Amino acid sequence: MRYFFVHWKHDIPEEPSHLWYEVADDNFQNRTIEFYADGSVGFAIRGPAIDGSEDIEVGGTGNSTEGFPDLAEINSDSQFEALEVAAVDFERRWSEALASRFRMTHVFTIAIDGPAGAGKGTLARRLADHYRLNLLDTGLTYRAVAYALLQHALPLDNVSAAETAARQVDLAKLDRAVLSAHAAGEAASKVAVYPTVRRILVEKQRDFAKTPPGAVLDGRDIGTVVCPDADIKLYVTASAEVRARRRLAEIESIGGTANFTEILADIMRRDERDMGRADSPLKPAADAHLLDTSEMAIEAAFLAAMAIIDDVLAKRNKA
Numbered sequence: 389m390r391y392f393f394v395h396w397k398h399d400i401p402e403e404p405s406h407l408w409y410e411v412a413d414d415n416f417q418n419r420t421i422e423f424y425a426d427g428s429v430g431f432a433i434r435g436p437a438i439d440g441s442e443d444i445e446v447g448g449t450g451n452s453t454e455g456f457p458d459l460a461e462i463n464s465d466s467q468f469e470a471l472e473v474a475a476v477d478f479e480r481r482w483s484e485a486l487a488s489r490f491r492m493t494h495v496f497t498i499a500i501d502g503p504a505g506a507g508k509g510t511l512a513r514r515l516a517d518h519y520r521l522n523l524l525d526t527g528l529t530y531r532a533v534a535y536a537l538l539q540h541a542l543p544l545d546n547v548s549a550a551e552t553a554a555r556q557v558d559l560a561k562l563d564r565a566v567l568s569a570h571a572a573g574e575a576a577s578k579v580a581v582y583p584t585v586r587r588i589l590v591e592k593q594r595d596f597a598k599t600p601p602g603a604v605l606d607g608r609d610i611g612t613v614v615c616p617d618a619d620i621k622l623y624v625t626a627s628a629e630v631r632a633r634r635r636l637a638e639i640e641s642i643g644g645t646a647n648f649t650e651i652l653a654d655i656m657r658r659d660e661r662d663m664g665r666a667d668s669p670l671k672p673a674a675d676a677h678l679l680d681t682s683e684m685a686i687e688a689a690f691l692a693a694m695a696i697i698d699d700v701l702a703k704r705n706k707a
């Protein structure tokens with residue numbers, strides 16, 4: 389494959405101004421993206437039929453039925469400026485095009501669930517940035533409740549104090565630096581078993597998800613309870629040993645010390661509590677895409693998630 393960008397300099401609102409092409413080895417367009425001055429976008433994907441009759445065409449964009457011209461030929465016309473680009477640049481535009489087409493009619497939600505340390509938060513940040521969506525780490529909301537109780541020297545099983553703390557949680561003021569301590573996660577999983585605390589927090593999380601253009605939310609019950617109608621659901625996991633090693637590396641990278649066996653035991657205890665509780669236990673939603681990152685680096689996990697999302701978006705746009 390080769391990739392090209394063409395800037396078409398004109399003042400015609402009905403015509404696209406920025407065009408991106410993926411050109412196959414046979415020199416025919418495989419995918420085309422057209423961006424218009426008013427922010428709208430169209431795209432096309434070549435189908436199996438040689439005459440183009442099975443192409444997916446969205447927003448009035450089609451692949452040309454003629455071979456892709458030489459760059460020199462395009463650039464010989466002064467209204468065009470064409471250059472060859474890297475695959476990664478094209479893919480970024482492709483994801484943007486898919487996401488923005490979908491957003492035109494819809495508040496878009498990506499739900500990410502999975503056990504502690506699986507890489508949900510890391511993936512959620514990358515996806516929110518890539519698809520230009522809001523981001524909420526719902527674990528921080530449970531951590532904030534536990535933290536408030538600990539600050540007031542209250543026991544974690546004081547349900548009415550936990551409810552009061554939950555009501556006071558302000559999603560705009562969650563302080564990751566304070567709440568991300570390993571011990572806060574353990575405390576959070578203890579207050580997270582109480583249904584009344586969950587209802588209060590889930591309400592706030594749902595309101596957040598409804599804000600345009602939509603959001604990536606990560607947690608334990610996003611696909612099953614908070615956003616059961618999410619457009620995309622990912623269940624991200626990794627073996628307990630891998631997760632413990634990652635957590636240990638994270639602690640050591642900021643100058644802390646920890647013991648692998650203890651971290652592993654913490655992680656397994658937390659899995660058991662999160663998966664075993666009666667209300668909203670951690671489990672994959674029936675329609676979640678499973679992503680086991682045990683053998684994947686962060687970038688590989690991001691690319692795998694992006695491939696799943698883009699595939700879903702392309703199929704929806706075709707339907």
Ligand SMILES: Nc1ncnc2c1ncn2[C@@H]1O[C@H](COP(=O)(O)OP(=O)(O)OP(=O)(O)O)[C@@H](O)[C@H]1O
Pocket residue numbers: 502503504505506507508509510511527573634635637638681684685686687689
């Ligand atoms: N695919 C990966 N490969 C290697 N390290 C990873 C990968 N994904 C995440 N990490 C690292 O593992 C650690 C845990 O990741 P992260 O905080 O994203 O997990 P999480 O699932 O959100 O955890 P928690 O539920 O406890 O908030 C971080 O240090 C992160 O940089």
Ligand SMILES: Nc1ccn([C@@H]2O[C@H](COP(=O)(O)O)[C@@H](O)[C@H]2O)c(=O)n1
Pocket residue numbers: 504505526527528530531572573574576577578580606607608609610658662
């Ligand atoms: N949607 C969620 C998110 C989190 N929890 C509980 O909070 C604990 C801490 O979460 P982290 O993601 O920050 O590690 C977690 O162990 C869960 O008990 C939850 O119940 N639902």
